[in-house]
Amino acid sequence: MRQRFLFALLAACGPAAVSPPTAEAPPAEPPARPAVLDESPAPAEGRLPTGATPARYSLALSIDPNQERFGGVATIDVSIDSPRRVIWLHGQNLEVSRALVRSGDEAQDAEWAGHEDEGGFASISVPRPVSGDVQLEIHYTAPFDRALGGIYKVEHAGHAYAFTQMEPLSARKAFPCFDEPQFKTPYDVTLRVLAAHEAAANSLAVSTSVDDDRKTVRFATTQPIPSYLFALAVGPLDIVEGDAIPANDVRSEPLPFRGIAARGRGDELAYTMEHTGAIVAQLEAYFGIPYPYDKLDVVAVPDFEAGAMENVGLITFRDTILLVDPDRTPARRMRFWAYIMAHEVAHMWFGNLVTMAWWDDLWLNEAFASWIEHPAVDGWRPAYEADVSLTEWVHRVYGSDSLASARAIRQPIVTTDDIHNAFDGITYGKGAGVLRMFEGYVGKERFRDGIRAYLRAHRFGSASADDFTSMLIESFGQEVSDSFNTFLTQPGLPLVHATLECGEGGAMVRLRQSRYAPVGSSASQDNRWHVPVCVSAPTGRGRRAEVATQCVLLAEPEGELSLGDYCPDWFHPNAGARGYYRFSMEGEQLAALQRASSRLSVSERLALADSITSAFDAGQIEAEAAIDASLALASDAHHTVATANLPFLQGLLRLVDTDDQRAALRRRYARAYASEYRQLRWAPRRGRSEDESVRLRRSRIVPFVAFRARDAAARREGLRLGRLFLNGGGEGANTDAIVPELVEAALAVTIQDGTQADFDRAMELLAGATDGLLRRQLLVGLGATEDGEQATQVMTLALTDALRVNEFFLPFQRQFGNPARRAAAFQWLQNNFDAVLARLPPGYAGYLPTLMGSACSEDEAAQALAFFEPRVGELPGGPRNAAQTAESIRLCVALRAAQGPQVAAVAR
Secondary structure (H helix, E strand, O other): OOOOOHHHHHHHOOOOOOOOOOOOOOOOOOOOOOHHHOOOOOOEOOEOOOOEEEEEEEEEEEOOOOOOEEEEEEEEEEEEEEEEEEEEEEOOOOEEEEEEEEEOOEEEEOEEEEEHHHOOEEEEEEEEEEEEEEEEEEEEEEEOEOOOOEEEEEEEOOEEEEEEEOOOOOHHHOOOEOOOOOOOEOEEEEEEEEOOOEEEEOOOEEEEEEEOOEEEEEEOOOOOEOHHHOOEEEEOOEEEEOOOEOOOOOOOOOEOEEEEEOOOOHHHHHHHHHHHHHHHHHHHHHHOOOOOOOOEEEEEEOOOOOOEEOOOOEEEEEHHHHOOOOOOOOHHHHHHHHHHHHHHHHOOOEOOOEEEOOHHHOHHHHHHHHHHHHHHHHHHOHHHOHHHHHHHHHHHHHHHHOOOOOOOOOOOOOOHHHHHHOOOHHHHHHHHHHHHHHHHHHOHHHHHHHHHHHHHHOOOEEEOHHHHHHHHHHHHOHHHHHHHHHHHOOOOOEEEEEEEEEEOOEEEEEEEEEEOOOOOOOOOOOOOOOEEEEEEEEOOOOOOOOEEEEEEEEOOOEEEEEEEOOOOOOOEOOHHHOOOOEEEEOHHHHHHHHHOHHHOOHHHHHHHHHHHHHHHHOOOOOHHHHHHHHHHHHHOOOHHHHOOOHHHHHHHOOOOOOHHHHHHHHHHHHHHOHHHHHHHOOOOOOOOOOOHHHHHHHHHHHHHHHHHOOOHHHHHHHHHHHHHHHOOOHHHOOOOOOOHHHHHHHHHHHHHHOOHHHHHHHHHHHHHOOOHHHHHHHHHHHHOOOOHHHHHHHHHHHHOOOOOHHHOHHHHHHHHHOHHHHHHHHHHHHHOHHHHHHHOOHHHHOOHHHHHHHOOOHHHHHHHHHHHHHHHOOOOOHHHHHHHHHHHHHHHHHHHHHHHHHHHHHOO
């Protein structure tokens, strides 16, 4: 899992949410070949030629993170199908001192040729052709990567560490390899490290020998794994030996379990050590297959580009995810811990036990892990309402899937950019939503049995979409397989228009499908899906009447569904909100559904809220009706529904022209949420206990009142609390001064409304802070400044080691998201672009165009494209990110033209 964290980050700042892709990658065109190699096939379309297949790796590496380079010997057993003098593989920035090729009893000195400008291809040539079973022996050194890929170095609190991130294309920076996911082999790993350091890898350590100030650690042979799942961690680490995860009905032996963190932070792993085992057990029970590897280590990494990474037996996380303290970690981030942990552990089956054959089937890893994390969390902690969480996530993805430039879940991989773009909300969130829809359509137990059959059929091997389709046909029939493929292989979001008709023949819901498109969209309307549509409706009058659900597969542009003889007062066109589609209704029937909201589930109410805002964006409902319906949600009993349309209300501020109109909207928002704010305030009243749902409600409503409604009283209280936080306590901050959920909001108010002394104090705290959560809180607050000189000072931090790489976007999100600051922030980025590129990993840099995503003028769209298009073409994912950002801006421009006058009229 790589992206969800960035999505969450960008929303909260969410997939994040999503830690962008991580490394240089092979190009679409093959590298030029020296003449001596002409007799052998060369890479084409970014892939290695066929005919050479690795069978086993033996890696003996010397790792000292205090140095600038590491090195060792890579021995690779390879099967070659026909005689050749040249073997193509991957190796990037590797300095090879010697290479041998053994075939039978013969060993030939070989010539290594790296093609560093071609994305990491390399070749080994020998004087005499070889075939059959051969062995490559390569002696090399390489630099520790400074872009958080391959084997990279992190300096934290005065100590140096080595960690890894190989997905998608960075194993080639760490050792010579066949760096494609289809190649799964056992690994034998030996690490030589400082005697004072700890070393961990994918499997259990089986021996350790000490020689003066060095030690050699040998690890057990792994199960077959692809190169992108290889991992290690070396340094003065705290290793917490957890209790083995007990045996259960699925697994007969206890599972060794450890937590790993930077020196001095092991105690902060307590929550993780206490609860991870229960999530492992939930997943084992679902899959009916034991955890497939010999141990589980979880590692808290101080600077880590991805949110987390599912390396076999050695899962790595940003330390802000893994090091949680229930007393000072916001409730939403505590829940985030659960979903991310379930997601990464789920990958031990989806992705690790069964691996995609190529990157076009990344969804077989990420969509499945994104879906199954929710049932796993629900089994462990039902109070987290995992299905509601998934509904929220899917609704957020609807936005990107509504673009004309949206990609399909299974997107052909033609270029390097396609690999990096695959790590997005479509693969993760849409994929999860589509899987949930079909699980509901065929039945949970039948779906689980099909999943189990698929995993058993391909265990320790690779699989493709065709393999999964075969399982669907065998388990559920051709109709389900065909329906699934319409969602898998074409982009876009279905819109189902539903109309209830009652007559002598009973109650009938007429259905019509199209592609959802907002105002101004150029999206093609040729798409058609086979949509499993489920409708719920009461079977009689009165609140005690049973609510029944009927389903139909809508495979044609129009269809119908019978509700029986009774004509209900209301119906919901997406029962349980389990369908991956938006719906629209006739005006009075929509109003009837709104009046019946107390009889709907939380997820169904969320779908109703989404239908209101999506109708507004499509120009199908007037502004006043959309605003009234959205503000009416404030009193909903459930925190997710009460806050569901806050982003919509915030977005309306972009559609009006004058400060007076924005002020009028803000006053209306303040009135609508006044009662909620009086109940919640910035903290619970003394002596009053409250459950987690209240904390979650407060975490969204209070910042909305303070920043979007600009309520003066709320801001005064935020300023007071922010100043208390900045003065005294642990690491110089008074973390007891305010509830964890509102630290970022209070600091942002304090930076905006306070004095230069408040700003200076926050900068001072940041300079001395090592705790990732505290650093995040300070950076979000500092990034909210509306003072030009302060903003320049904060943004300039990104050019220095004062910011970790994974903290880069935090202050910039606030600056670019504030209309009053966006032009100056964009100008700063243009002036410092080369320095920013030097600081960021290529995958991160490819997301820079998205900073302009909240703009809403044609001039800004043109400026963004003019600047980014010639500069991000070589950055992974950059071209698509630039194009989608420009499209989003222009859609906002079109909406402003269509709906802005109505919004302005409401704001008078």
